[in-house]
Amino acid sequence: MIGRRKQDKAVPAVRREGASQSRTGLRDRLRAWLRHHRLSAADSMHRVMDNPVSSAMTWLVIGIALALPTGLNVALENISQLSASWDSPAQISLFLQDGISDDGARQLQADLAARADVAQARFVSRKEALEEFRALSGFADVLDSLENNPLPHLMLVSPADSAEQSAAAALRSQLQEHPDVAQAVLDMEWLQRLNSLMELGRRLVVAVAGLLVLGVLLILGNTIRLAIEGRREEIIIVKLVGGSNAFVRRPFLYTGLWYGVGGGLFAALLVAASLWFLAWPVTELAQLYQSDFRLAGLGIMGGLNLIILGGLLGLAGAWLAVTRHLVDIQPR
Amino acid sequence: MICFDRVSKRYAEGHDALREVSVDIGSDELVFITGHSGAGKTTLLRMIMLMERPTRGQVFVDGQDLASISPRGIPRHRRNIGVVFQNHRLLLDRTVFDNVALPLVIAGCDHREVGRRARAALDKVGLLQRERAMPVTLSGGEQQRVGIARAVVGRPGILLADEPTGNLDPALSAEIMQLFEEFNQVGVTVLIASHDLALISRLQHRIITLREGRLVAGSKA
Numbered sequence: 001m002i003g004r005r006k007q008d009k010a011v012p013a014v015r016r017e018g019a020s021q022s023r024t025g026l027r028d029r030l031r032a033w034l035r036h037h038r039l040s041a042a043d044s045m046h047r048v049m050d051n052p053v054s055s056a057m058t059w060l061v062i063g064i065a066l067a068l069p070t071g072l073n074v075a076l077e078n079i080s081q082l083s084a085s086w087d088s089p090a091q092i093s094l095f096l097q098d099g100i101s102d103d104g105a106r107q108l109q110a111d112l113a114a115r116a117d118v119a120q121a122r123f124v125s126r127k128e129a130l131e132e133f134r135a136l137s138g139f140a141d142v143l144d145s146l147e148n149n150p151l152p153h154l155m156l157v158s159p160a161d162s163a164e165q166s167a168a169a170a171l172r173s174q175l176q177e178h179p180d181v182a183q184a185v186l187d188m189e190w191l192q193r194l195n196s197l198m199e200l201g202r203r204l205v206v207a208v209a210g211l212l213v214l215g216v217l218l219i220l221g222n223t224i225r226l227a228i229e230g231r232r233e234e235i236i237i238v239k240l241v242g243g244s245n246a247f248v249r250r251p252f253l254y255t256g257l258w259y260g261v262g263g264g265l266f267a268a269l270l271v272a273a274s275l276w277f278l279a280w281p282v283t284e285l286a287q288l289y290q291s292d293f294r295l296a297g298l299g300i301m302g303g304l305n306l307i308i309l310g311g312l313l314g315l316a317g318a319w320l321a322v323t324r325h326l327v328d329i330q331p332r
Numbered sequence: 333m334i335c336f337d338r339v340s341k342r343y344a345e346g347h348d349a350l351r352e353v354s355v356d357i358g359s360d361e362l363v364f365i366t367g368h369s370g371a372g373k374t375t376l377l378r379m380i381m382l383m384e385r386p387t388r389g390q391v392f393v394d395g396q397d398l399a400s401i402s403p404r405g406i407p408r409h410r411r412n413i414g415v416v417f418q419n420h421r422l423l424l425d426r427t428v429f430d431n432v433a434l435p436l437v438i439a440g441c442d443h444r445e446v447g448r449r450a451r452a453a454l455d456k457v458g459l460l461q462r463e464r465a466m467p468v469t470l471s472g473g474e475q476q477r478v479g480i481a482r483a484v485v486g487r488p489g490i491l492l493a494d495e496p497t498g499n500l501d502p503a504l505s506a507e508i509m510q511l512f513e514e515f516n517q518v519g520v521t522v523l524i525a526s527h528d529l530a531l532i533s534r535l536q537h538r539i540i541t542l543r544e545g546r547l548v549a550g551s552k553a
Binding site (some may be wrong): 028031032035036115233234236239243244245246330331332 | 375383398399407410413415421422434439440443445482
């Protein structure tokens with residue numbers, strides 16, 4: 001092309017061709033832009049892969065930082081799933097006074113069942129309770145040697161509105177006042193404690209996640225800063241021949257993206273590996289408690305989300321680093 | 333094409349690089365800028381490509397006051413200026429072809445167009461057969477010609493060269509100068525900073541002489 005320009009030197013070539021350069025079609029521009037994205041992505045990938053050891057270390061650091069809160073969250077999910085089966089219905093246990101006969105107790109059961117705020121009342125006589133205890137506890141011989149049955153009559157009351165904790169608590173204190181009742185116990189206090197513990201756990205996870213995400217951003221920012229320093233001369237040359245900031249920024253954003261995506265992948269693998277490591281003892285433990293509970297994993301969507309999150313963090317970290325350091329790199 | 337109007341440049345440490353320089357350069361001209369090192373040759377060139385802004389005075393390129401160009405507009409401005417550096421400033425981890433193609437890639441040319449024009453530019457400087465080579469395998473003169481190919485591949489209206497023959501022997505230097513003359517003949521404004529008076533006085537072009545930041549000769553064509 002330059003050779004050809006020599007032949008038509010009579011015309012004011014520069015002006016005309018200068019204009020033709022800015023006439024580069026929008027479609028060509030778009031295609032070139034996409035092409036540069038593709039090339040930058042591939043080039044950044046090559047650079048990341050060219051240093052497998054240091055790249056893998058970066059991935060691992062990001063992976064661990066992301067896996068920690070993710071793993072905690074998965075653990076919390078499992079616990080809340082486990083406790084969901086106990087969440088409702090709340091039940092009030094009424095231990096009756098010693099002197100109450102079977103008939104008296106049945107009368108009380110009928111009275112209770114008729115109440116609007118009671119869904120169900122189940123009567124467990126002291127004899128039944130002893131039989132059950134004998135069967136389950138394995139202390140049959142000891143119990144046989146007792147002269148008297150030490151157990152009281154028991155009434156199991158399910159509140160009508162079991163989801164409403166305050167209603168159940170009010171019902172409990174009402175029943176406590178009943179003359180036939182020795183003690184009324186609402187089996188929810190430990191659940192409340194568990195729930196507040198879980199809430200504490202969730203907040204802890206959020207706080208830890210926030211800190212570690214910040215850490216990931218800093219790690220990525222530092223890694224990208226080193227990459228920028230390593231290519232300082234190249235950046236200067238590109239700026240000298242008219243490269244815009246976006247053009248200079250692009251390969252570094254892709255570098256950040258690859259580090260982030262790799263880190264997310266490592267995090268997903270770490271979480272999956274830990275769950276696999278824990279699955280057998282957890283199942284074993286659950287069987288001992290006659291439960292068929294199984295550890296719930298991250299799932300494919302959870303893993304994908306983790307990788308996407310890693311990618312976004314990578315982009316953000318790279319953006320921060322590039323914005324901060326590119327301004328300093330001016331042709332001198 | 334290029335107009336300096338009483339331009340002064342004082343650096344932060346108090347050194348005056350340019351003092352009240354006024355000069356007009358037409359679009360069809362090839363102009364040499366000469367003077368001792370530190371006389372302000374490089375500063376003059378750097379102002380044209382906005383690596384430097386004047387402390388006082390105005391610089392116009394193609395009728396546009398450079399003071400009106402914001403930092404965001406600098407890349408676009410530089411795309412119309414080809415620059416040849418004394419130390420070549422090539423990307424050492426890219427092939428000769430990739431180096432020459434860089435300005436076109438930045439400008440967003442279609443990649444077939446990039447290939448065509450980069451090869452044409454390499455052909456022009458006589459290095460077409462070395463397009464796959466890495467810059468370090470080339471001689472100094474060849475590297476300089478790669479730099480020239482990169483400077484002209486985007487068909488800029490202005491070509492700046494800072495000591496382009498600084499490290500070359502006389503025969504190679506003459507060859508390089510001839511290349512610049514050829515670009516000038518097709519309408520490119522060429523500014524060459526050089527202290528090789530023996531070489532440039534043989535060529536019949538305007539010579540601007542700077543001494544301690546002042547323009548002492550060559551202000552008029």
